[in-house]
Amino acid sequence: MKLDARIPSGPIQEAWAKACFDMKLVNPANKRKHSVIVVGSGLAGGAAAASLGELGYNVKCFCFQDSPRRAHSIAAQGGINAAKNYPNDGESVFRLFYDTVKGGDFRAREANVYRLAQISGKIIDQCVAQGVPFAREYGGSLANRSFGGAQVSRTFYARGQTGQQLLLGAYQALERQVHAGSVTMIPRTEMLDLIVVDGQARGIVTRSLITGEFNVHIADAVILASGGYSNVYYLSTNAKGSNVTASWRAYKRGALFANPCFTQIHPTCIPVSGDYQSKLTLMSESLRNDGRIWVPKKKGDPRPPNEIPEEERDYYLERRYPSFGNLVPRDVASRNAKAMCDEGYGVGKSGLGVYLDFSESIARLGEKTVRERYGNLFDMYQRITDENPYKTPMRIYPAIHYTMGGLWVDYQLQSNIPGLFVLGEANFSDHGANRLGASALMQGLSDGYFIIPYTVGNYLASNKFAKVDESNPAVQEAVTAVKTKIDKLLSIKGNRTVDSFHRELGKIVWDYCGMARTAEGLEVAIQKIRALRDEYWQNVTVPGSGDDLNESLEKAGRVADFFELAELMCIDALDRNESCGGHFREEYQTPDGEAQRDDERYSYVAAWGYNGPDAPPELIKEPLTFEYVHPSQRSYK
Amino acid sequence: MKLTLKIWRQKNRNEKGVFVKYPMNDVDPEMSMLECLDVLNESLILRGEVPVAFEHDCREGICGSCGFVINGVAHGPERGTTACQLSMRHFKDGDELTLEPWRAKAFPLVKDLVVNRRALDHIIEAGGYVSVSTGQAPEGNTLPVGKEIADQSMDAAACIGCGACVAACPNASAALFTGAKITHLGVLPQGEPERERRALSMVAQMNAEAFGNCTSIGECTGVCPKEIPLEVIANMNRDYVCASFKRREDLPTPVAPVLQHT
Ligand SMILES: Cc1cc2nc3c(=O)[nH]c(=O)nc-3n(C[C@H](O)[C@H](O)[C@H](O)COP(=O)(O)OP(=O)(O)OC[C@H]3O[C@@H](n4cnc5c(N)ncnc54)[C@H](O)[C@@H]3O)c2cc1C
Numbered sequence: 001m002k003l004d005a006r007i008p009s010g011p012i013q014e015a016w017a018k019a020c021f022d023m024k025l026v027n028p029a030n031k032r033k034h035s036v037i038v039v040g041s042g043l044a045g046g047a048a049a050a051s052l053g054e055l056g057y058n059v060k061c062f063c064f065q066d067s068p069r070r071a072h073s074i075a076a077q078g079g080i081n082a083a084k085n086y087p088n089d090g091e092s093v094f095r096l097f098y099d100t101v102k103g104g105d106f107r108a109r110e111a112n113v114y115r116l117a118q119i120s121g122k123i124i125d126q127c128v129a130q131g132v133p134f135a136r137e138y139g140g141s142l143a144n145r146s147f148g149g150a151q152v153s154r155t156f157y158a159r160g161q162t163g164q165q166l167l168l169g170a171y172q173a174l175e176r177q178v179h180a181g182s183v184t185m186i187p188r189t190e191m192l193d194l195i196v197v198d199g200q201a202r203g204i205v206t207r208s209l210i211t212g213e214f215n216v217h218i219a220d221a222v223i224l225a226s227g228g229y230s231n232v233y234y235l236s237t238n239a240k241g242s243n244v245t246a247s248w249r250a251y252k253r254g255a256l257f258a259n260p261c262f263t264q265i266h267p268t269c270i271p272v273s274g275d276y277q278s279k280l281t282l283m284s285e286s287l288r289n290d291g292r293i294w295v296p297k298k299k300g301d302p303r304p305p306n307e308i309p310e311e312e313r314d315y316y317l318e319r320r321y322p323s324f325g326n327l328v329p330r331d332v333a334s335r336n337a338k339a340m341c342d343e344g345y346g347v348g349k350s351g352l353g354v355y356l357d358f359s360e361s362i363a364r365l366g367e368k369t370v371r372e373r374y375g376n377l378f379d380m381y382q383r384i385t386d387e388n389p390y391k392t393p394m395r396i397y398p399a400i401h402y403t404m405g406g407l408w409v410d411y412q413l414q415s416n417i418p419g420l421f422v423l424g425e426a427n428f429s430d431h432g433a434n435r436l437g438a439s440a441l442m443q444g445l446s447d448g449y450f451i452i453p454y455t456v457g458n459y460l461a462s463n464k465f466a467k468v469d470e471s472n473p474a475v476q477e478a479v480t481a482v483k484t485k486i487d488k489l490l491s492i493k494g495n496r497t498v499d500s501f502h503r504e505l506g507k508i509v510w511d512y513c514g515m516a517r518t519a520e521g522l523e524v525a526i527q528k529i530r531a532l533r534d535e536y537w538q539n540v541t542v543p544g545s546g547d548d549l550n551e552s553l554e555k556a557g558r559v560a561d562f563f564e565l566a567e568l569m570c571i572d573a574l575d576r577n578e579s580c581g582g583h584f585r586e587e588y589q590t591p592d593g594e595a596q597r598d599d600e601r602y603s604y605v606a607a608w609g610y611n612g613p614d615a616p617p618e619l620i621k622e623p624l625t626f627e628y629v630h631p632s633q634r635s636y637k
Numbered sequence: 638m639k640l641t642l643k644i645w646r647q648k649n650r651n652e653k654g655v656f657v658k659y660p661m662n663d664v665d666p667e668m669s670m671l672e673c674l675d676v677l678n679e680s681l682i683l684r685g686e687v688p689v690a691f692e693h694d695c696r697e698g699i700c701g702s703c704g705f706v707i708n709g710v711a712h713g714p715e716r717g718t719t720a721c722q723l724s725m726r727h728f729k730d731g732d733e734l735t736l737e738p739w740r741a742k743a744f745p746l747v748k749d750l751v752v753n754r755r756a757l758d759h760i761i762e763a764g765g766y767v768s769v770s771t772g773q774a775p776e777g778n779t780l781p782v783g784k785e786i787a788d789q790s791m792d793a794a795a796c797i798g799c800g801a802c803v804a805a806c807p808n809a810s811a812a813l814f815t816g817a818k819i820t821h822l823g824v825l826p827q828g829e830p831e832r833e834r835r836a837l838s839m840v841a842q843m844n845a846e847a848f849g850n851c852t853s854i855g856e857c858t859g860v861c862p863k864e865i866p867l868e869v870i871a872n873m874n875r876d877y878v879c880a881s882f883k884r885r886e887d888l889p890t891p892v893a894p895v896l897q898h899t
């Protein structure tokens with residue numbers, strides 16, 4: 001198979017305008033006749049469903065939570081980027097584009113990233129108009145801050161709750177369309193399979209999480225905006241319900257999965273405290289703007305942080321990266337924290353932690369200003385750890401946070417299955433091997449508000465849709481497959497809980513396909529994952545029945561998919577004999593320990609195709625070319 | 638430490654519920670309330686029993702999924718804290734904790750500690766938005782919004798839609814929730830044009846959803862994990878009264894209440 005990314009020819013600045021002009025339009029009177037399914041109500045799905053509803057399409061939107069407002073996007077804290085250049089500090093569309101391509105370590109598609117930067121400003125306008133209460137200056141204009149290593153202040157924010165406020169904006173727009181009758185919202189419902197008829201994506205099979213009822217929903221196009229797969233690691237900063245099932249079932253129906261090993265470890269999370277731990281809590285990276293990271297110079301120093309004098313502290317990021325200091329990109333900050341702890345300088349009970357210290361900023365800015373900027377984060381930290389960060393430094397450690405990999409899409413956000421579109425974190429498109437802070441919200445909203453309304457229309461106007469109903473063999477087959485799997489999970493009645501398997505799987509993936517990877521380790525991981533998966537299908541126990549609310553059963557299906565995904569992640573990581581962004585292969589590093597890319601051999605998107613349960617997946621490469629940003633060794637020194 | 642959890646168990650709305658006591662022998666004070674339930678559920682599953690159903694997702698106090706009444710207080714004893722962020726260090730060895738679901742007519746029970754809160758979505762659906770479609774927005778800085786106004790709006794917008802206010806209110810009123818949205822949008826210039834319509838239709842919908850009336854008791858703000866202030870209810874009442882005088886001709890038709898599971 002040869003992949004066509006459908007990137008318009010000509011200068012990158014004109015590409016999106018040209019693509020829009022070349023797209024076919026659906027006659028306004030006909031829009032109502034086209035039905036579109038949106039799986040997911042996060043920033044990407046919520047924005048898409050609302051915008052398509054506004055255009056007059058007949059939209060059905062699904063989420064597994066009890067309300068669309070609870071999608072995982074709600075938890076994003078720090079902010080959203082946009083190339084507005086309000087601070088007059090040198091920001092431009094080109095700079096945001098450049099930083100994103102470079103930050104992604106030259107593994108993203110230039111045209112997609114350029115479009116993202118072009119659209120970014122409009123997102124802010126739209127959100128402001130919806131009533132998103134962004135932070136403001138006294139004069140009433142929008143406030144900006146610098147975030148996650150950017151040298152310009154391009155990040156817009158709403159206290160430490162930016163994701164919440166943006167999602168509420170999208171949710172409100174969505175509810176407005178529900179009221180108007182153009183969107184039907186179907187919460188507490190999980191998509192369990194994709195229906196492909198004659199090569200076109202034509203619907204989904206769902207299960208109601210309340211009644212266990214299976215339903216078939218047929219449409220002219222299916223949009224997946226089902227989020228990322230960080231929970232393959234069990235412990236992550238994602239919401240507990242976040243999962244890969246929607247994408248994975250699409251993969252097994254023929255959609256390609258791109259760069260599954262590109263996962264992001266966030267440097268500033270609260271360290272693990274015990275075996276019962278159910279998730280990790282992120283401390284927004286905006287904290288690095290005013291906090292300084294250090295470890296004691298003496299290994300295993302038992303003194304409390306406040307008793308360690310200045311000269312006995314190692315501000316290792318400031319030391320190693322004098323120009324970026326504490327603001328180096330996430331992958332660099334995370335790897336350095338791990339390295340310090342591995343060498344024995346870690347702090348806290350487990351030794352897996354470094355200090356993030358605000359004493360200097362509090363002295364410089366006053367506690368009031370610090371509270372204004374980070375108050376809710378400090379409160380959250382105190383609530384969890386019982387320590388007061390105004391008085392004693394926070395302890396932080398990296399944790400898995402975001403997945404750059406996802407279903408392969410072309411420039412129009414369509415997967416290789418016609419009629420299947422993928423948005424937001426669920427696709428692989430814009431962040432390459434590492435995502436910059438405050439760029440996921442931007443991408444989700446750009447996909448949902450401003451790209452998909454055009455590209456879905458183009459698809460609908462360019463294709464014919466034969467009538468499909470429940471008697472269609474492809475539909476029947478999908479329903480049977482879903483039911484069989486659920487019945488199988490309920491019938492095993494073994495001796496281990498779903499969570500115990502998930503935790504063990506997560507530990508394997510974290511140890512071998514986490515912050516640092518080796519060929520040897522990945523081989524071991526693949527064997528371990530397979531063995532554990534075999535045990536899972538023999539020995540898992542799922543209590544209760546399939547006909548009412550049964551969270552164990554929901555989790556059992558998701559964990560089954562995580563097993564398969566975990567193996568593909570390791571296969572992908574093993575195939576990529578280079579280090580880039582979040583993918584750090586220990587064999588490939590520069591003499592001073594930075595990621596060493598191999599552009600000659602690996603400047604491609606690795607898109608994997610499913611070949612059945614017993615055959616290895618097929619690797620299809622989409623070569624990447626860089627015409628505007630010349631690949632260089634990233635340096636933040 | 639040792640604790641006893643006394644939990645409301647009810648298979649579904651049609652069957653009777655009972656309290657069941659579960660002794661817990663090894664509770665780590667660093668655990669969260671939900672992690673404590675996870676540990677209990679793991680042991681129930683291994684004993685072949687049905688685990689306790691409770692709702693949760695972010696476990697960071699922001700999604701609004703979690704919530705039940707702990708010893709008579711919605712979200713438990715710690716102010717400004719959701720159940721998922723409540724740490725077990727707030728309890729003492731030997732304590733008995735009674736956990737029960739939100740009880741309100743507008744929140745029909747689903748199972749154990751889980752209720753159906755779709756009525757809150759219906760209130761938003763009735764008018765909790767600015768009617769601006771994608772693409773219609775002017776440049777972001779066109780309308781200045783003073784910092785104080787933005788802050789006031791943000792204070793109200795912080796509501797996570799958990800429903801604790803309803804559960805704590807003796808009348809099961811959703812006034813704090815509705816007032817929060819009316820205030821969030823109403824104080825901003827972007828929300829101003831629809832301010833009156835919004836108040837009329839949201840309040841009408843709130844009344845249609847089997848929520849009770851507000852009699853200014855104030856339990857709601859006391860349990861609210863985001864400490865939404867009572868003044869949002871005053872804002873709502875003011876907008877509603879003004880609007881009902883000015884717009885008598887277009888009294889809104891509420892969307893029908895939907896009380897089945899969705
Ligand atoms: C703690 C935290 C903080 C973050 N902070 C920032 C930040 O400051 N800035 C930034 O840019 N990014 C941030 N991110 C990343 C960003 O929040 C996410 O990448 C983004 O919100 C993902 O949005 P989404 O719409 O793609 O998916 P999600 O918001 O995850 O939504 C997924 C939706 O799909 C639904 N769904 C999933 N599977 C199914 C299924 N099988 N059937 C039916 N429905 C399904 C869910 O119900 C949900 O509605 C943060 C992430 C975390 C974890």
Ligand code: SF4
Binds near residue numbers: 863
């Ligand atoms: S007002 Fe407070 S208690 Fe009520 S739903 Fe909102 S956050 Fe929950």
Ligand code: FES
Binds near residue numbers: 692696700703721
């Ligand atoms: S689980 Fe999200 S608020 Fe408690």
